[in-house]
Amino acid sequence: MNRLIASYKSLINMRRFSILSRFRRGFPRTAKFLHLRWPLLIQTILVVGLIGGVVGPNLTASVAQEVPKQLTMLTSPDYPPYGYYITSGQDRKIVGFDIDIANTIARELGFELKVGESDFNGLIPALQAKRADFVMAGMTPTPERQKNVDFSEIYYEAKDTIVAPKTSNLKTKEDLKGKTVGVQLGSIQEGNAKKIAEKVEGLKIKQLNKVPDLIQEIKAKRIDAAIIEDTVAKGFTTSNPDLGFSVVPPEGPAGSAIAFPKGSPLVGPFNQVIQKMKTNGELEKLVSKWFSQTIAADGSTTTAAPAPEATTAPAPQAGLNLDFRRIIPDIPFILAGIPVTLVFTLSSVLLGLVWGAALSLLKISKIKPLEWFSFLYTSIFRGTPLLLQLALVYYATPQLTGYNITPYQAGVLTFTLNSGAYMSETIRAGIQAVDKGQSEAAMSLGVPYALMMWDVIMPQALKNILPALVNETIGLLKDSSLVSTIGVVEVLRASQIVGANKYIYFEPLLFAGVIYYLLVMGLTYAASALERRLRRSE
Amino acid sequence: MSNPVIRTEELCKAFGQLKVLKGISVEIAKGEVVAIIGPSGCGKSTLLRCLNLLETPTSGRVFFQEQEITAPGTNISRVRQDVGMVFQHFHLFPHMTVLKNITYAPIKIEKVPSEEAKDRAMDLLRKVGLAEKADVYPSRLSGGQKQRVAIARALAMRPEVILFDEPTSALDPEMVTEVLEVMRELALSGMTMAIVTHEMGFAREVANRVWFLNEGLLAEDSPPDEFFHNPKHDRAKQFLEKML
Numbered sequence: 046m047n048r049l050i051a052s053y054k055s056l057i058n059m060r061r062f063s064i065l066s067r068f069r070r071g072f073p074r075t076a077k078f079l080h081l082r083w084p085l086l087i088q089t090i091l092v093v094g095l096i097g098g099v100v101g102p103n104l105t106a107s108v109a110q111e112v113p114k115q116l117t118m119l120t121s122p123d124y125p126p127y128g129y130y131i132t133s134g135q136d137r138k139i140v141g142f143d144i145d146i147a148n149t150i151a152r153e154l155g156f157e158l159k160v161g162e163s164d165f166n167g168l169i170p171a172l173q174a175k176r177a178d179f180v181m182a183g184m185t186p187t188p189e190r191q192k193n194v195d196f197s198e199i200y201y202e203a204k205d206t207i208v209a210p211k212t213s214n215l216k217t218k219e220d221l222k223g224k225t226v227g228v229q230l231g232s233i234q235e236g237n238a239k240k241i242a243e244k245v246e247g248l249k250i251k252q253l254n255k256v257p258d259l260i261q262e263i264k265a266k267r268i269d270a271a272i273i274e275d276t277v278a279k280g281f282t283t284s285n286p287d288l289g290f291s292v293v294p295p296e297g298p299a300g301s302a303i304a305f306p307k308g309s310p311l312v313g314p315f316n317q318v319i320q321k322m323k324t325n326g327e328l329e330k331l332v333s334k335w336f337s338q339t340i341a342a343d344g345s346t347t348t349a350a351p352a353p354e355a356t357t358a359p360a361p362q363a364g365l366n367l368d369f370r371r372i373i374p375d376i377p378f379i380l381a382g383i384p385v386t387l388v389f390t391l392s393s394v395l396l397g398l399v400w401g402a403a404l405s406l407l408k409i410s411k412i413k414p415l416e417w418f419s420f421l422y423t424s425i426f427r428g429t430p431l432l433l434q435l436a437l438v439y440y441a442t443p444q445l446t447g448y449n450i451t452p453y454q455a456g457v458l459t460f461t462l463n464s465g466a467y468m469s470e471t472i473r474a475g476i477q478a479v480d481k482g483q484s485e486a487a488m489s490l491g492v493p494y495a496l497m498m499w500d501v502i503m504p505q506a507l508k509n510i511l512p513a514l515v516n517e518t519i520g521l522l523k524d525s526s527l528v529s530t531i532g533v534v535e536v537l538r539a540s541q542i543v544g545a546n547k548y549i550y551f552e553p554l555l556f557a558g559v560i561y562y563l564l565v566m567g568l569t570y571a572a573s574a575l576e577r578r579l580r581r582s583e
Numbered sequence: 584m585s586n587p588v589i590r591t592e593e594l595c596k597a598f599g600q601l602k603v604l605k606g607i608s609v610e611i612a613k614g615e616v617v618a619i620i621g622p623s624g625c626g627k628s629t630l631l632r633c634l635n636l637l638e639t640p641t642s643g644r645v646f647f648q649e650q651e652i653t654a655p656g657t658n659i660s661r662v663r664q665d666v667g668m669v670f671q672h673f674h675l676f677p678h679m680t681v682l683k684n685i686t687y688a689p690i691k692i693e694k695v696p697s698e699e700a701k702d703r704a705m706d707l708l709r710k711v712g713l714a715e716k717a718d719v720y721p722s723r724l725s726g727g728q729k730q731r732v733a734i735a736r737a738l739a740m741r742p743e744v745i746l747f748d749e750p751t752s753a754l755d756p757e758m759v760t761e762v763l764e765v766m767r768e769l770a771l772s773g774m775t776m777a778i779v780t781h782e783m784g785f786a787r788e789v790a791n792r793v794w795f796l797n798e799g800l801l802a803e804d805s806p807p808d809e810f811f812h813n814p815k816h817d818r819a820k821q822f823l824e825k826m827l
Contacts, residue, residue: 480674482670482672482674483674483676485637485668485670485674486668486670486674486675486676486733487676488637488660488663489635489637489663489666489667489668489737489746490663490664490667490687490688490692490736490737490740491660491661491662491663491664491665491688491692491740492660492688492691492692493660493692496691496692500687500691501676504678505677505678508678579678581720
């Protein structure tokens with residue numbers, strides 16, 4: 046029995062090269078497949094069958110003797126109390142209801158749990174790209190999602206609410222007639238809102254990336270209301286007393302389940318543990334731990350705040366009502382994003398410079414295919430959005446190469462490839478602006494081409510283009526905030542996380558803005574010092 | 584007489600449709616100083632630049648010390664170490680000090696130890712009268728000083744021959760003398776030189792031979808006395824009348 050479980054576990058561990066995934070990819074090539082891969086199919090059926098039969102009550106005991114294997118879980122940690130960051134102090138830790146459940150299941154099955162993160166609408170692509178073994182993010186198993194991933198059974202059922210200004214009196218679905226309603230992009234509430242829109246006349250839907258964005262849109266009066274899950278709504282309305290929420294009856298499928306890549310052998314074992322947690326009351330304990338309480342500013346949990354209806358809400362005021370004291374405990378968490386942003390930017394700039402220099406040499410090489418390659422490359426990377434390139438590199442690399450690229454690596458790679466394209470043009474212009482006599486003088490001394498480029502031409506070219514390179518660096522520094530979309534916790538994402546935890550918006554964003562500004566100023570100063578130094582020869 | 588340092592055979596060079604050199608066969612012996620003169624556009628500079636292959640000849644052959652350098656597979660960088668060149672516009676490396684300009688190639692190419700290269704460079708700077716400028720950048724020098732440094736830079740590689748491409752044409756008149764003085768010294772020391780120039784007085788005094796080029800052909804190849812007193816070619820006569 047032990048041996049069988051061990052082989053099943055190693056199968057999961059090798060998932061990228063696994064028989065299962067090869068089986069699926071190979072499927073369309075039927076003729077060849079039928080001849081060559083039948084044994085694999087039989088193995089697969091055997092393994093799946095074994096898992097069904099083997100994983101039972103004695104599983105915990107059996108696997109305890111094995112070396113613990115790792116399971117990777119992805120979540121979108123901007124969704125308290127399901128999953129969010131503890132942001133006071135520099136310890137970056139994702140906690141929440143989902144994390145507790147995942148830990149319990151992993152422990153029961155004898156795995157070690159690794160928690161990664163992504164934007165909510167990037168979670169399912171990540172599963173399809175096999176970047177993770179499963180996803181928990183308060184996700185509801187809709188038929189659309191079930192086409193792309195497999196789900197466990199429901200572990201918690203949430204209710205939808207309408208969040209709106211208290212003065213607005215929007216309480217029922219019918220009240221939303223002719224109103225604009227905000228939902229989180231890719232969330233279950235988005236689907237529910239569409240169903241409501243079919244019945245309620247003139248309802249317009251606006252999708253945004255994050256729940257905090259929805260709250261700000263209500264306050265800015267760009268939307269009339271938002272449809273948000275009850276526990277989340279509770280937290281936000283407590284922090285924003287001018288808003289209130291009312292629960293509405295469910296619209297089709299509801300409740301949260303764990304998502305897995307299609308055909309994952311983990312579904313069965315996970316369901317067994319969930320069942321066990323339901324029967325032995327463990328799940329109930331976690332529900333009351335996370336949902337009957339409000340998340341306090343320091344990430345610890347305290348007893349519930351008075352219900353929003355009961356709060357004596359101050360009259361809605363004009364202006365932003367900024368209070369920076371609210372983020373003081375979280376400042377170290379945001380500041381810890383600075384080295385990430387800086388190291389990220391500098392490594393991208395340096396690698397981009399090297400790559401750009403190489404491309405620029407191809408462009409002036411007079412070898413036609415190399416020139417064409419280089420110009421085609423540049424036109425593609427300058428002609429498509431950086432955000433799109435980032436998403437492609439991050440999600441496609443594991444599927445194309447089998448290498449599970451980290452968000453950070455994907456970011457540096459994309460930024461290097463992208464800035465290399467821009468820099469190659471700048472450097473080419475810089476090289477061509479160097480007097481032709483310089484290369485003739487070097488050649489007449491017997492200096493070979495490579496050495497001439499390195500010692501004579503490049504230093505002069507770089508000096509000419511230094512201001513352009515500084516601009517590129519400043520651009521990259523600010524664009525580095527784009528990697529927040531694939532879950533690198535740099536300055537912007539750190540501040541968004543703080544905002545999500547505290548149900549506030551402007552303070553952390555403004556704070557991040559100041560950080561970026563100071564970084565750019567520092568960079569500008571350093572660059573002008575460098576420029577002065579290079580000018581010594583003039 | 585020993586082998587020529589440089590020799591060409593039926594050298595032709597065209598830029599697109601424009602035929603600049605139309606078959607030139609010449610040679611320069613060791614220690615000779617050749618002045619290359621002629622009306623503008625006659626191909627003087629192109630001929631000079633073909634001698635170290637800064638221009639690739641369209642046809643014909645160039646030999647350095649009887650090695651054909653136009654042959655495919657020739658290591659031209661190696662050959663150029665022995666063929667110095669001085670340009671009209673100096674082309675000093677602006678990001679290097681005077682000393683670094685001179686020591687760069689010996690250290691990087693010839694692999695001379697840096698102390699030795701520095702000594703060699705200082706000797707040369709003293710010879711051209713600029714020892715005190717060793718540590719300044721070229722932008723601080725006058726045109727005449729730049730050209731003297733450029734000559735020192737070419738000499739630092741201890742070449743067999745130096746090609747001068749109108750070395751005084753970009754200079755203010757009062758700086759011409761200091762550069763010609765250095766070149767005269769160099770000629771007296773026995774250096775093999777080919778000089779494209781408009782300085783007729785200098786050519787007459789310093790050169791052993793004069794090549795007169797006209798419309799891409801070598802019209803006359805004579806000792807300076809003969810050329811300047813009794814030019815054979817009509818075009819040379821006209822040219823000298825205008826110049827002198």
